[in-house]
Amino acid sequence: MAGFAIGALGTLEKERAKLGSGVKAILQAGTKATRDAASGDAHPQLRKLAEFISWESGFIKTFEAKIAAIASAAERDQRSLAAMVDGLLEDTKKALMLPVSSILEVLPKLARGLSRAQGKEVELVMQGDEIELDRRILDQMRDPLIHLVRNCVDHGIETPAERTSKGKPPSGTITFAITQKNGSRLEILVGDDGAGIDLAKVEAAARELGVVPTDEARSKVP
Numbered sequence: 001m002a003g004f005a006i007g008a009l010g011t012l013e014k015e016r017a018k019l020g021s022g023v024k025a026i027l028q029a030g031t032k033a034t035r036d037a038a039s040g041d042a043h044p045q046l047r048k049l050a051e052f053i054s055w056e057s058g059f060i061k062t063f064e065a066k067i068a069a070i071a072s073a074a075e076r077d078q079r080s081l082a083a084m085v086d087g088l089l090e091d092t093k094k095a096l097m098l099p100v101s102s103i104l105e106v107l108p109k110l111a112r113g114l115s116r117a118q119g120k121e122v123e124l125v126m127q128g129d130e131i132e133l134d135r136r137i138l139d140q141m142r143d144p145l146i147h148l149v150r151n152c153v154d155h156g157i158e159t160p161a162e163r164t165s166k167g168k169p170p171s172g173t174i175t176f177a178i179t180q181k182n183g184s185r186l187e188i189l190v191g192d193d194g195a196g197i198d199l200a201k202v203e204a205a206a207r208e209l210g211v212v213p214t215d216e217a218r219s220k221v222p
Contacts, residue, residue, distance in 0.1 A: 096136065100178050100186075101129035103138045107149050111174060114153040121171035122157055124149070128178035133186055141188075148190045149174060156194030168193070 108124045115122035157172035164170055177189040206212050 093134075096134050097132040098135045098138055099130050099132050100138065100188075101126070102135075103142045103145065104129050104176060106142075107145065107176070110146060111149050111153055114150060115157065115172075118153065118159075120153065120157050120159055122153055122174060123171055124174045124176070126176045126178070128180075129176070131178050131180055131186065145176075145188075145190070152190070152192040152194065155198075156192040156196070158195050162195075 104126055107126075111122045111124045114120075152174045157174070158166070158168075160170035163172065172192060172194055174192045175190070177191075179187045179189075181187050
């Protein structure tokens with residue numbers, strides 16, 4: 001906007017300069033035509049017009065300088081405001097960032113409670129839980145992670161007796177490994193050292209639900 005005003009004033013100054021040259025010529029001609037032996041002066045109205053044009057020229061230059069100063073100040077204020085907004089956004093992001101451990105801290109207790117109810121022993125190990133993430137994303141992750149722990153305890157980890165018979169330690173392990181990927185991405189790997197997927201149970205469930213034909217389900221079981 002300030003640039004437009006300065007440009008408009010520049011155009012006005014150019015047009016005024018053209019007019020000033022014309023008035024000067026008229027003034028000189030008028031001086032000769034209306035010269036009075038007593039005064040030796042031009043027509044008073046032409047003189048006033050010439051004085052006004054001279055004053056107007058100075059006024060326009062002063063006005064241009066003030067607008068330029070205002071435009072410069074506005075640019076500085078804009079840069080300052082942009083820096084303040086960026087700082088505010090950064091502070092807001094930091095306020096929303098929490099370590100992943102803030103949602104994982106409930107999982108060890110959950111795993112212990114589930115394992116005791118089923119006569120099992122479970123240890124939950126977390127790696128990289130100090131990595132920070134937006135609190136809103138963490139809130140959405142809580143329920144899926146709880147579900148994964150339940151699955152590990154219910155369907156993965158065996159009882160101490162079963163594990164001992166397989167040469168495993170009596171206590172099972174559930175591992176959460178959190179890794180920062182490409183700055184803005186987070187990878188969470190969940191695993192356990194349990195029995196793994198029981199294909200026979202999967203086959204039975206598939207047949208019961210009618211997901212696949214019985215013959216097809218059996219053909220996929222080694």
